[in-house]
Amino acid sequence: MYEDKARWNEKYLNKPMPDEVSEIVKKNLHLARKGRALDIACGMGRNTHYLAHHGFEIDAVDLSDFALSKVKAMDAIHKIEADLDNYEFQCDAYDLIVKINYLDRNMFPKIIKALKKGGLFIYETFVETATGEGYHNPTNPDFHLKIEELLQAFEALEIISYQEKDAVNLRGEKVRIASFVARKK
Ligand SMILES: C[S@@+](CC[C@H](N)C(=O)[O-])C[C@H]1O[C@@H](n2cnc3c(N)ncnc32)[C@H](O)[C@@H]1O
16 A cells, blocks of 8 residues: 555646546536535545536545645545545445546445435546457556446446547546436436
8 A cells, every 4th residue: 555655646736637627527426415525536636626526525536645735625525545446335324425536346335335316426447458459458457447347347427428438648638537416216
């Protein structure tokens, strides 16, 4: 964990992440009931801040103390410095869970449990490409989703939208991303 934390702190120092709110969050926030939200691997808080300004109370969890130091101190934001590999979410606790550009498959069932009934899950991260040609495709399968993997992993939820599309990563490389919105039944 210490290595990961140091690595992420260094990444943030060398190349700060964009601070624009994720499009998928902006576009789908109106589908969520106001209340408690969880921003998983919140980074420097671009989405956390947006949720706070829209009336949510947010648990913002990340490993990087540097990134968390950039998350605004607001009553509505609870910053939690933790390693998500060993972090247990509260069950039936959240009206909204947001997870952007982060993949940990062990967490999928925990997310379903952490949502309240009717709670919304907004997720976007990298997905493999069919051929790999012309795209940046990480060689480590832990770092990207399989094609349509989320549809199966979250079949217990009511799926509102799912899309795989082209995008550009921070290094300007062409990548594929999966955008997923679902509600707990
Ligand atoms: C690509 S950034 C995405 C940040 C944010 N979601 C956003 O879209 O701006 C990935 C984040 O995951 C965090 N992270 C990586 N491994 C983690 C772990 N095991 N526990 C908690 N956070 C972790 C990093 O510190 C980093 O902030």
